[in-house]
Amino acid sequence: MMHEPQFSHDFIRTLETLFSWRRDVRHFKKDPIPDVILNHLLSIACMAPSVGLSEPWRFIQVKTPKIKTEIYDLFKTTNKEAAQNYTSEQQILYNNLKLSGLDDAPHHIAVFSEENPTQGMGLGRQTMPQTTAYSTVMAIFSFWLAARAYGIGVGWVSILPPQHVKEILKTPDHWNFIAYLCVGYPQFTQDTPELENKGWEQRNPKRKEWIIR
Template sequence: MTSSPQFSQEFINELKTLFTWRRDVRHFQSTPVNEKLLDQLLSVACTAPSVGLSQPWRYIKVETPTLRQQIYNLFKNCNKEAAQNYTSDQYKLYSNLKLSGLNDAPHHIAVFSEENPTQGKGLGRQTMPETTAYSTVMSIFSFWLAARAYNIGVGWVSILPPHEVKSILTVPEHWNFVAYLCVGYPQFQNETPELEQKGWEKRNPSRHKWIIR
């Protein structure tokens, strides 16, 4: 039996710093990330927990310029539609938000979740089949934290309609779209989330308390 590692207080403090400084990055440098390092990040992502050890995540590097342009056009249309749902004051704030790094980020990564993978033999998802998607999100977060440790930024573009993204990238029907990630070295970093800096929203202290039943 392998003995479990003992983590020092210094490591625990650095881990807390890593969580604190994880940011949804929108401003990227054009310098690409080394391919071997991207492969390492994917390997870390694949160590994430998954229901029944199903590993339902599917990562696609979107490198074809025409496909990237189609995704960007889709984003622009969706962003324009979303802006119409806000009041005039909210619209002004919304218009000042940079909601994607699609034009700047050197890497685009689309993440899908296989709906009912044979791997795992259905364990743990008979009553909650959505746990495959939850597992994929865990993998994305693992990728995100590992990227931050290497000073690589990740931005999640969450406004894209899943069926249209699936059509553009021609993936199997049973793959469910979960995330479109912009990846690259950030232009700058800040401990305070950009949405809070711009006055869109701020953290709610009540979310730091347990709900007791």
């Protein structure tokens, strides 16, 4: 039997710092990340827990310039439409936000979740089938934290219509689109969300309180 590792107080403090500096990055340098590091980050992502050990995540590296352009054009169109849902005053603030790093991130990674994988034999999914998607999000977060530890930034682009992304990437029907990630070395780093720095929203201290029932 393997001995359980003991984590020092210094390690715990460093881990807490990593959580604080895990930001959604929008501004990237053009320098590519070595394949060996990207592959290692993928391996760490796949260490995430998954319902029934189903490992439903599917990571796609988008390298084709034409596909990257199609995704970026789709984002720009969708983003313009989304701005119309806000008041005139809010639109001014919205239009000043940089909501993707698609234009400069050297790496694009699309993440899908297989809806009902045979792996895991359905364990834990009969009452909550959506747990496959939750498992995939856990893998994304594992990738994200590991990337930050290597000084790499990740940005999650959510202003994309899932079905259109699936069509562009020609993925199977039973793969659900979860995330489109921009990955690269950040131009700068900060320990507070950019949306908070830009005045879009502030953290709610009440979210740190337990709800008791």
